[in-house]
Amino acid sequence: MKTLLLTGATGFLGGAVLEKLLNENQEANYLFLVRAENAQQGLDRIRMNMEKFNVDAGLFSKITIENILLGDLSEPEDFLSDIRINKVTHVINCAAVASFGNNPLIWKVNVEGTLAFAERMAQVEGLKRFLHVGTAMSCAPEPGSLVAESAEFEDTAEHLVEYTRSKSTIEQLMRQRCPQLPLVIARPSIVVGHTRLGCQPSSSIFWVFSMALMLRQFMCSLQDNIDVIPVDYCADAMVMLLNRETLDNDVYHISAGEECSVSFADIDRAMAVALEKAPVGDAYAQVNYDVLVKMRRQLKDIFGPCNERLMLKAMRLYGSFAMLNVRFSNDKILKLGMPKPPRFTDYIGNCVQSTRGLSIQQQMVVDFK
Template sequence: MFAWQTPLSTAWQDSLIRSSHTQAPGVDTLVLTGATGFIGGSVLVTLVNAGLLDRLVCVVRGASAAHALARLRASAVRSGLPHYRAERLTTANVIVGELGTEFSRADEARLAGASHVINCAALASFSTHPRLLESSVRDTLRFASRFAGSKQLQRFVHVSAAMACGTRCGAVVPEAAFGHGETGHLMPHTRSQRDAERRLRTELPRLPLVVVRPSAVVGHTVLGTLPSARIFWVFRVVHASRRFAARAANRIDMVSVDDCARALTLLTVKPTLAYDTYHVSAGCDSPTLTQILNAMDEAADTSGRRYSMCSPRDLYAVAHEALGEDAASHARLLERVLGVYAAFAQLDYVFDNRRLREEIGFDPLPFTDYLNECVRTSYRTGILKQMKRDFARPGTERPMAERLSKETCLPENTYRLI
């Protein structure tokens, strides 16, 4: 079940549909938040496949328990769990609500009995609205505070983001708790993640906290982009245009969502841990932009003109070319999003993962090794459609243009640090 490097092997494909019980001593009730999201959905599948279904409780938004259960099952199927196994999820696996919710007395009691918590819930948004981000931090603290004095709780795993480190680090970002100095950020979201980490540590010192920071999470080693095309569509744009505002030799640190989920699960159920902060990342094995584009050529059986680095002001032309005349109205929005990803690529960061490698033998499958699955599952889907799905809030059907204009519009100068 927890073998790491198994690219498209029969054994790994079987692990998606077979229950593989793992020893999880001391895990009585495991509470999972964010189970209908990209990372949380894959964690859900990993926990079910690990034989923890009867000990699993998911906090899920919904109009009712039945609605929340339907959303949970849909997330599990989208993340690779067969329908017949998803049907084994019942209302016993659900608490209706979200991080800032006032829970019923019965649900409060269920939460109070948790031995382990994985908090995957996060507002992974391009929003610049300060109240929206402040509420995200506040709700995280409110939820975590329920467990701070618990005698049953053994571990509270909080999923943050590697880019919460900001933009003023060295080329290799260490696995360590953040200091209190200010640092620049490309997005308010990563600053809010940093704030949440700090406040969890300082305001809830009795919480058995373990912070896990994934780098960019892209694709699934078997399912490709079927669970989500998040970020991958950006590479499609760059591959098609052969231009981007980053050097070809710059490395981009990425992991698959299933490797990320297995790491989170192992860090949760392992009886003892050496540290309280970990990166889930490719680290020194991160591919360069050139290696990614070459792998995409091979996967798509294409060859294009040589890659050339462009100026940030050329990204509108790149966006317009990628979307075509029929979708030109979205080009300005795409330009701004590309600007954020280009600014990240320009940092040339790799996130040190030596702690995780030593702790659980973490050896993630390189992005270039499963990129062909991402290409295969994407080629019939237009870039604009993938982009819309990337920005869609789970459970809503709000148009992308409306969401971006009201919630996720970026400053005109996307390189201005926030």
């Protein structure tokens, strides 16, 4: 039986992975890296996250304080000496500071702490797979492109945010410093919502689409495409990559690809159906960021109480990503037998329903922690 060390189980993607493992009763000895004062608090944090995913309490009851590994990737030396690590056969590393803000822990956790963790796991004799969650955006893609699944990065690539730069850097460092690590990189594209639960587990990024359509103007065109997948599809692919005895590649995009990506016009129409109102359509205007800055005093009238500075920062960052108009090739994961992903527009109604009554300011907190 495998012994699985899962990091990030209190988060969005890590929670979705654990949801799948529990619902499918997959046989494994579990170890969960959790930030907490004690094991009981760590267990409670995971339980509260599983409640967001509607996991049956009976299924969760098999998880006890014995499964908790107390620790924090910002201070890895505090947990890397735990002898239970020596029995680990598989790792899914979902933990990261996934913030588009200027969180000072981004580099400390995503690069320094993750590298120390990888170096420790490379010393475990029975380790068969170290599945690390990167991001498809770590390659700093060219606008308008279909991005290939490659382990190569350009050293001069310019990143829009520190988060994607950190993800690019740690991939390269793990390959250089841990050549014996059985490393597989999963690079999700833009993860938004859950096919059944909408934004109940997390409102991450969904608010960007609502914000742009409420403004009736943004930095991208309605004809631009965006590569979005639901978190449960991403978790399904992660577990597939975990369980395969052999893999032909060490880098996999988990993405909508060229076929299942959607345009912003598609999103506009789907959200209009969910909200039972007319789409923005021809009333939408593509504008540059300076136009949005001039609207600063109108933001509270449009969105309600909000931090104007943070809203403008969000518009600049996410607008820059939206303008890329990129898709990420998903050929490798499909060849493994993974079904095509649902389109964002297939489940966007659940995202709308689960965010009713929440302001844009409330929804965006998760992305600027």
